[in-house]
Amino acid sequence: MKKIFYIAAAVFSLSFISCSEELMETYAPGALIEETAIQDANDLQLFLNTTYSGLTSRSQSAFVSVFTDETSIGFDNGGQGINDDYVFFLNPLSSGPENIWANNYASLARINRILILADKLPAKTADDKNKLNKIKAEALTLRAYCHLTILSYFTTDMKNPNALAGILADRIFYKDDNDYPRNTNAQFYSFIQNDLTNAITLFDGLTNKAFSNIFANKFFAQGLKARAYAYAGDYVNAETWADNVINNSGLVLANYNNYPNVFLTESNALNSEVIFKFKRLATQNAQTTNLHNAWYNGAPSASGAPWFELSRALYNKLDLNDTRYRTLVHPNSIIDPNYATSANVRSSDRLMLNKHGGTLTINADPWAGTATNANNNDIKIMRLSEMYLIKAEARANVSDLVGVATVIKNIRDNRFSTAQTLPTYANVTSAWKAILDERRIEFAFEGYRFIDLKRLGTLANSGIDRDPADYQSSTANYPAANPVNLPLNSYKWALPIPTIETRVNSAIQQNPGY
Secondary structure, three states, X not given: OOOEEEOOOHHHOOOOOOHHHHHHOOOOOOEEEHHHHXXXXXXXXXXXHHHHHHHOOOHHHHHHHHXXXXXXXXXXXXXXXXXXXHHOOXXXXXXXXXXXXXXXXXXXXXXXXXXXXXXXXXXXXXXXXXXXXXXXXXXXXXXXXXXXXXXXXXXXXXOOOOOEOOOOOOOOOOOOOOOOOOOEHXXXXXXXXXXXXXXXXXXXXXXXXXOOOOOOOHHHHHHHHHHHHHHHOOHHHHHHHHHHHHHHOOOEOOOOOOHHHHHOOOOOOOOEOXXXXXXXXXXXXXXXXXXXXHOEXXXXXXXXXXXXEEOHHHXXXXXXXXXXXXXXXOXXXXXXXXXXXXXXXXXXXXXXXXXXXXXXXXXXXXXXXXXXXXXXXXXXXXXXXXXXXXXXXHHHHOOOHHHHHHHHHHHHXXXXXXXXXXXXXXXXXXXXXXXXXXXXXXXXXXXXXXXXXXXXXXXXXXXXXXXXXXXXXXXXXXXXXXXXXXXXXXXXXXXXXOHHXXXXXXXXXXXXXX
């Protein structure tokens, strides 16, 4: 009996017409039998594009920014976050963990079908074979990315090989094929590294190796190896693979002038900064999915009704001469020098987020918008600066304080208009703290902070860092206690396995505390 093959939900099946983006065209929605749905490499490419489209979720960036210390409650907040993420409330029904779990496993279901079909489809020509190998390499890289994301959020300890991660999606799971226990971190890491090794081999064998950062590529696969090894605490291999990307990718760090283009206008050069991003098209614009609408009701501007703003604690770490300041802080923000004693800090101190689609000019319209076919920011998944900071971690791991300082200076030299002084650290804890602080500024509102605190907080002796102004406001109306801190030993650094999984999987193990 023929199995029914579902080609994407309609929500992910969009028609794209931009000439520069036509390669991202997806499959049309509908239920087709497998034999007629995918007949050649071109069909399979469309199905892979649908998988990319399904992965463009803002759930990580949104959840992480509110749950940690990147945001404060905005002056137009209507109750968003106050009863859940902002006060560290988590349970198996929480939307943040559910979205991360569901989005990655839905994508893995598509990816595994692509990998099976890539091996089944006949290659009539050398060009067909090359297309199928490229598709397979991209799919293997995406499968590794999804598994590493699941591991990092749901394990209790990323460096413990025996701690539980998620469920390895190494096959197609059919209806009622539900009862699977969680696999260990060791099993996940082995599977991830094997997928990436195979992907890199396929990428190396392609006849056309032109770099594109909107498709999974060789340097993203290498960077994922570095990220996975760093998460596991294997810094010898992490540094090797980070150096590989730094030295061989041809990419350069964005400098003072072009760094804002990476986040405000998407107009940075192809060799600048971005290793891989999920492409968001104008036709995908919707308030429920736009990146900037995670923090604004409308466009990123004073009139856009910000639900969340930059936290005062994050703002206080920024240097006015750092290009990341003008990228993060909207030029129409109101900076209250006496915020600490303000009777209503939410009104007097308005630190509006600029990073995703804002502007560098006071009173100018933002680049991003919410209207149909308006500008829509891509979701950055890996940037070159991450490779440098993984290298810094590797140097800290062997107590090479000068090595840490040299890497951080390299990044800062590109973020300021003038060369920066080489920093000094009194001890290795201070070096880890410097790395964590640099990552906090560099990757703010990109979905890194939760994982960074989880894996580096104890080494740096630094956890959630909210300024009193971020939670002590007479207008905030927080339930119960003020949301001042979440200890690094809290069980909440491992997200709950969502109810959507536990109610159908009798073998799944819930994380402690839930």
